Amino acid sequence: MDIQDIDTVRAWVDVDLGALVANYRSLEERANPRVGMLPIVKADAYGLGVRGVLQALEPLEPWGYGVAALSEARALRELGIARRILLLFPTLEELRAAVELEVTPAIGDPATLVRWRELARQADRRLSFHLEVDTGMGRAGFLSTEVERWLPEVLEAAAEVEWEGTFTHFHSAEVEDERPTREQWERFRACIGRFPNGSGGLLHASGTAAALRWPDYSLDLVRPGIFLYGARVVTGLPAPRPVAAVRARVTALKDVPAGWTASYGATFRSSSASRWATLALGYGDGLRRELSNRGSALFGDEVAPIIGRVCMDVTVVDVTDLEGVEPGSVATVVGGDPAGPASLEMVAELCGTIPYEILTGLTGRLPRLYAPARSGSGARSGGAAGEREGYGGP
Ligand SMILES: *Cc1c(COP(=O)(O)O)cnc(C)c1O
Secondary structure: OOHHHHOOOOEEEEEEHHHHHHHHHHHHHHHOOOOEEOOEOHHHHHOOOHHHHHHHHHHHOOOEEEEOOHHHHHHHHHOOOOOEEEEOOOOHHHHHHHHHOOOEEEEOOHHHHHHHHHHHHHHOOOOEEEEEEEOOOOOOOEEHHHHHHHHHHHHHHOOOOEEEEEEOOOOOOOOOOOHHHHHHHHHHHHHHOOOOOOOOOEEEOOOHHHHHHOHHHOOOEEOOOOOOOOOOOOOOOOOOOOOEEEEEEEEEEEEEOOOOEEOHHHOEEOOOOEEEEEEOOOHHHOOOHHHOOOOEEEEOOEEEEEEOOOOOOOEEEEOOOOOOOOOOOEEEEEOOOOOOOOOHHHHHHHOOOOHHHHHHOOOOOOOEEEEOHHHOOOOOOOOOOOOOOOOEOO
């Protein structure tokens, strides 16, 4: 987006690419994978905009990128990404195009393996795949306990298609109880222990939580997502720097008497004369309705409670006790200090969900504005107007 247009934007997502790069580096250092990093950029880089995120990640030379859908792999190729792309959840229908795009599917069932071999024969190319092993996640992968049943088929396939890697996925790496992850790890090890020497390729198991909590399980590649994007999902371990902040401008201010009501259903009523501000942000932008009468907006360090129901396009906040809020003032509605009332983690908690869903729920109506990685510190405050020169991005 042009700087020119940015001046007319009512609400947006600030993405601090310097923080994203810092998060990548700190995770890489902690997990220390033997071969490299496989950052996960599915769902438009967790809602932050894959194009801007890739601008920050490419200079770090990751081993490859992980995506969920073929359309995401195609977007990466169209952006000029030449690295490996691991397609985590291919459908049979996506495989043909995966060949053309030189995308590597994760394969964890016989039908997909058969189809990939067929396509390799047709293309007369040595296509590659990563084998997924199900150690308890139950959603994809050959069952680790049935390795004797499927291994012959995989080895036979490996004569035609390159078995480039083998991975599993932990279901509870972020929780205190270590037993489920240990059990999955043991299942994975037992399974790959059955592979003939030299087969199985690159081994990987860890997303964010395991990479943080179980660096011993890093193997060849780690597959972090949410940590890069600035959400804390494991307590008591290095926290990521916040990356995303949802900002919105004030469209209007009004002074209301005691007993005035706010928004649909009149679920909020002023107890005394008050000043209310309307923010140009609603559930049509991805601001969750669960924040009605519960969430907060920040003007600098000052807190303005959300009052009444979040509407599709606007949200009312109480600014009675705040100085200097005017039409056009900018509020932070998601983001800011991780311990603060509008932090991504707090918003997720208030909504009874996880930061992943808050980020991926931000809609296309909000432009993503990127503070470039080279600025390093990412110390821009508050998203105040006049600090926008540094933005690049689409
Ligand atoms: C989404 C995903 C990841 C990334 O998980 P985070 O918790 O965001 O780090 C890693 N591996 C697989 C298979 C995934 O689906």
